[in-house]
Amino acid sequence: MATFFGEVLSVYSRAVEEDEYDDLEDENEEDAQIRREIEEKREVRVRWCPEVSESVGSSEQLQCSNLIIAVGPNAAGFISAYVLRSENWTQVGWVSLWNERSRGSNRPDTAPQPGEPGCVIYRQNSCPSVLICQCTCYIAEDQLFQWAEKVLGSMQRRSLSVTVLSDAPLAEYKVPDYLSGGDAPFLRALKTITYTSTLPCPLLEQPNIITGLPAAVLSHCQVQRIPAVLFQCFTDVIHPDSVTMETYKPILSCLGTSVKLETCLSVETLQKLTRIHDAQSNLYT
Amino acid sequence: MFVSTEDATPSFKGFTLILPAVSVGNVGQLAVDLVISTLNMPKVGHFHTDCLIPMVGNDPYSSSEQVSTNAEVYLHSDLKLAVLQIRSPVLQNKVKSFRKLLVSWIKSSGFFRTVLLSSSHAYQRDDQQLEGSALRYLLSPALQDVGDTLRELGWAELEKVSAFPGINDSEKRLYIPGGGVTKGLYSDCCAESVPLAVVLLFCSEGDNVPDAFTLTNHLNDWLHLLEKSPQGSTPWRAPSSWRLLFGSGIPPLLF
Numbered sequence: 001m002a003t004f005f006g007e008v009l010s011v012y013s014r015a016v017e018e019d020e021y022d023d024l025e026d027e028n029e030e031d032a033q034i035r036r037e038i039e040e041k042r043e044v045r046v047r048w049c050p051e052v053s054e055s056v057g058s059s060e061q062l063q064c065s066n067l068i069i070a071v072g073p074n075a076a077g078f079i080s081a082y083v084l085r086s087e088n089w090t091q092v093g094w095v096s097l098w099n100e101r102s103r104g105s106n107r108p109d110t111a112p113q114p115g116e117p118g119c120v121i122y123r124q125n126s127c128p129s130v131l132i133c134q135c136t137c138y139i140a141e142d143q144l145f146q147w148a149e150k151v152l153g154s155m156q157r158r159s160l161s162v163t164v165l166s167d168a169p170l171a172e173y174k175v176p177d178y179l180s181g182g183d184a185p186f187l188r189a190l191k192t193i194t195y196t197s198t199l200p201c202p203l204l205e206q207p208n209i210i211t212g213l214p215a216a217v218l219s220h221c222q223v224q225r226i227p228a229v230l231f232q233c234f235t236d237v238i239h240p241d242s243v244t245m246e247t248y249k250p251i252l253s254c255l256g257t258s259v260k261l262e263t264c265l266s267v268e269t270l271q272k273l274t275r276i277h278d279a280q281s282n283l284y285t
Numbered sequence: 286m287f288v289s290t291e292d293a294t295p296s297f298k299g300f301t302l303i304l305p306a307v308s309v310g311n312v313g314q315l316a317v318d319l320v321i322s323t324l325n326m327p328k329v330g331h332f333h334t335d336c337l338i339p340m341v342g343n344d345p346y347s348s349s350e351q352v353s354t355n356a357e358v359y360l361h362s363d364l365k366l367a368v369l370q371i372r373s374p375v376l377q378n379k380v381k382s383f384r385k386l387l388v389s390w391i392k393s394s395g396f397f398r399t400v401l402l403s404s405s406h407a408y409q410r411d412d413q414q415l416e417g418s419a420l421r422y423l424l425s426p427a428l429q430d431v432g433d434t435l436r437e438l439g440w441a442e443l444e445k446v447s448a449f450p451g452i453n454d455s456e457k458r459l460y461i462p463g464g465g466v467t468k469g470l471y472s473d474c475c476a477e478s479v480p481l482a483v484v485l486l487f488c489s490e491g492d493n494v495p496d497a498f499t500l501t502n503h504l505n506d507w508l509h510l511l512e513k514s515p516q517g518s519t520p521w522r523a524p525s526s527w528r529l530l531f532g533s534g535i536p537p538l539l540f
Contacts, residue, residue, distance in 0.1 A: 013309040013406070013490055015374070016465045035378075142376050145335035174529045178536040190341060190352055203350055207526040209342035211373075216339035219354045223288050223333045230341075 041098055044139075044146040046154045047111070048093040052123075064155040065129040066255065071213045072167030073273075074233060076134045078245040079165070081270040082252070084132065088125050095119035095133075095151060099140040112137075119147075131155075135213060144216035152220055161195075162221055162228035163255060165248055166214040170236040174208050185235035185247040190218060195227040200250035204232065229254075240273050287358065287390060289330040295360060297367050298395040301508065304369040304387070306403040306470070309463035310488045313402035315497030316504065317370050321359050322346045322524035323511060326368060332356035332390075336383035338373040345526035364510060367396070375466060384466055388473050396480075398428055400508075401470060402500060403485040406463035410487055414444065419487040420503050423459075423471055428480035435482075438506050443485070461485070494527070 027035070052062070070079045083089075094111040095118075102117060112118025117137035124130040139147055152162070170184045187201040190210060204210070210218070214230050221228035231251050235244040289295065303320060305313030320326075325346075331354050340355040355373040360366070375383050391399055407419070421443040422435050432442075445457035461468045467483060474481035484504060488496045498521060505511055505519050513519050 013463050015307055015309055015311045015490075016463050141338050142335075142378060144339050148339075149335075174533045176529065176534045178534045190343065192352055204343055206343055206345060206348075207529055209340055211338065211340050215341045215355075218341045218352065219331075219333070219339050222341070222352055222354060223331050 042140070042143060044095060044097045044143050044150050046093060046095055046150050047109070049091065049111075052092045060154065061156045062131070062154055063129050064131050065159050065161065067131050067133065067152075067155060067160065067162045068255070069133045069135065069162065069164045069213075069217060070166075071135045071164065073136060073240040074167045074235065074244040075165035075248065076136050077240045077270070077273040078248040079132060079134055081245060081267075081273060082249070084122060084134075089122040089132070090125055091120055092123045092131075093121040095121070095135075095147065097137075097139065097143055097147070099138065099143060101138040101140070119151075139213055144213055145220075147213065148216040148220040152217070152224070152226070157224065157226060160226055162217065162226060163251065164214045164217050164228065164230040165251065166210075166212075166230060166232050167244070168210075168232050168234050169238070170234045172208075173234045175205070185233050185237075185244045187247055187250065188232050188234065189229055190232070191229040192218065192222040192225070192227060194225050195229050197229070197254060199229070200254050201231070242270055242274050245270070245273075286333060286386070287330050287394075288333050290328060295329050296395075299397045300360075300365045300367045300394075302367045302369065302391060302394075302396040302399045303504075304399065304401060305371055306401055306465040306467045307371060307374050308404045308465040308467060308485075309406050310404050310490055310493035310496055312404040312486055312488055312493050312496045312500055314371060315493060316402050316500040317368055318345070318524050318527070319497055319501045319521045320504075320510065321368055321370060323520070323522045324361050324364070324366075326359035326361050326366075328353075328357050329360045329367075330358045332358060332369060332371075334383065334386060336375055336379035336386065337371065338376060340373040342526075346524045348525070365397075366510065380466060380469065384470050384473050387470060388477055388479060391474075391479055392477065398431075398480040398482065399474070400504070401467060401481060401483045402504070403461070403464050403467040403483055404488050404496070404500075405461050405467075405485055407487040407489045409460075409462045411444075411446075414487065417441070420499075421485050421487070423483040423485075425471065425474045425479060425481040427474075427478045428482055431482060435507065438503075440503070443483075492530075494523070494530070 068079070070076045091111065112120060119133060119135040119137060122132045133151065188204040189199045189201050190204050191199070210230065210232060214232065218228055218230050231248065233244060233247050235241070237244055287294070303317060305317045307314065334356065337355050341352055344351045344353055356369065356371050359368045359370065418439070418441065420440060422440050423443050424432055443461070446460040447454045448456035448458045459468055459471070464485065467485065471481060471483055484500065486496055486500050501521055502519055511519050
C-alpha cells in the first residue's frame with residue numbers, strides 16, 4: 001500500500017496475524033519440551049493458607065455462598081476502603097501466576113504483600129461463606145480461562161453466587177451521542193441467565209463488549225449456570241480515584257440481603273490509595 | 286467443547302454446519318451474523334474452550350438481555366442447519382488445539398457437511414485472480430461430489446501457488462494469507478475424511494459489511510437458505526449489534 005509520498009506501508013489485518021503458523025507444524029522433541037515448560041510456568045494455581053487447606057479437605061472445594069471479585073485499581077480500592085476492615089476479614093489464600101508483566105512469583109509459595117500486585121482472597125470472619133478476591137495484577141490472555149476455571153472450581157457450586165466489579169476506560173464505551181464526560185464515572189451491568197436479583201444500574205447496551213478477567217469469569221458462570229453479575233465502571237480517570245470508587249456503592253445494596261457487609265468508609269485507606277497518584281512536582285507549583 | 290443451554294444435547298446428525306474463520310476483515314464472522322440474525326436462529330449451546338480469548342456482551346441479535354459468550358451454537362431445525370459463531374481471536378499458542386477440537390466435535394456430532402466461511406488478503410492475488418469474481422471455494426475429498434454444483438454456479442476453485450516462486454513451478458501448495466485457521470483446518474479435514482467446503486472471499490480491511498453480504502449471497506445460491514425477493518436481492522437483516530462498528534458518535538466540539 002503506497003501513501004502519496006511514495007512510502008510503502010505494510011498492510012495489516014485487525015483480525016489475523018501476518019505470519020502463517022507453518023513453523024508450529026514441524027515441532028521436534030526439544031520444541032515440545034520447551035513448550036511444555038513454558039505452559040507449566042504460566043500455570044495458574046490457587047493457594048490456600050494452611051489453616052484453610054485443612055478445612056478444604058479432600059474435596060478440594062471451599063464452602064462459598066457469595067464470591068465478590070474486584071478487578072482493577074478502582075474496584076480493588078473500593079473494596080479496601082469501603083468493605084475490607086481488618087477486624088472482620090482474614091486473608092485465606094491467593095492465586096499465584098507468572099507472565100511477562102506479572103513476575104510475582106519470585107516467591108511462589110508466599111502470598112503477595114499489601115500493596116504488591118496480586119490476586120488475594122479474603123474470608124469474612126462473621127460469615128465464612130462470603131469471600132472476596134481482589135485482583136490487582138495483570139493476567140495474560142492465555143491465563144484468563146484457567147484463572148476462572150481454577151478459582152471458581154475451588155468453590156462449591158451449589159448455592160454459589162458471584163459478583164464481579166471491574167474498571168474500564170470511558171473511551172471503550174460506545175454510544176451514539178458523544179458523552180460529554182460529565183456523566184462519567186457510571187456503572188453498567190451484565191448478568192448470567194440464572195441471576196435474578198434486581199440491578200441498581202442499567203444493563204450494558206449493545207454493541208459494547210467486555211473482555212479480560214471479568215469476561216472469563218462471566219463466561220464460566222454462564223456456561224456452568226452459576227448466578228453471576230458483573231458491574232463495569234466506566235471512568236475517565238486512569239488512576240485510582242475516590243469519585244470512581246464511590247460509584248460502586250450501589251452494588252452494596254444489591255448484595256445487602258444475602259451478605260452483611262459493614263460499609264464504613266475508611267477515609268485513611270481511601271487517602272492512601274489515591275495519594276500515590278498526586279503529581280509529585282509540577283512546573284507550576 | 287459443546288455445552289448445551291438445555292439439559293439435553295440437541296442432535297446434529299445430518300445437519301449442515303456453518304462456521305467462520307477469524308480472518309481478514311472478519312468477513313466470515315459478519316456473514317455468520319447475517320445468517321443467524323435473518324433466520325432468527327435460537328441459541329442451543331456454548332462452545333466453551335480455553336483456545337479463544339474470553340469475551341462477553343449482551344445478546345447481539347435482539348434486546349433479550351441474555352448474555353452471549355465468545356463462541357455459541359445456533360440451530361434451525363427446519364433447514365437442518367447449525368451455525369457456530371466465533372466472536373474472538375484464537376490464542377496464538379492454541380491454534381492447533383482449536384483445530385483439533387473443532388474436527389473432533391464435527392466428527393462426534395455427525396454433521397452431514399461443514400462449510401467454513403473465510404477470507405484472504407486481496408493484495409496477495411496474482412494477475413489472473415485480479416480479474417473476475419473474488420469468490421473462491423475448496424472442497425475436502427469427502428465432499429468432492431458437490432464440485433459440479435459449485436462450478437455450475439460459476440464458482441472458481443482456489444488456485445494453488447508455486448512452492449518455490451521464480452525457481453520452478455512444478456511444486457504447488459495451498460496459500461491462504463490472512464485466512465487464520467482456514468488452511469490448517471482444511472488440511473486437517475482432508476486428513477480425517479471430514480466433508481468440508483471452504484468458501485472464501487478476497488478482501489481487504491476496512492468496512493467489510495458489503496463483503497459479508499457478498500459472501501452470504503453466494504452461500505445462499507448454493508445452500509438456498511432464504512428465498513430471493515422478486516427484485517433478485519436476498520433480504521438479509523443486519524443485527525442490531527452492527528451499530529457503531531467504527532466507534533462512538535463524534536464530539537460536536539471537534540468542529
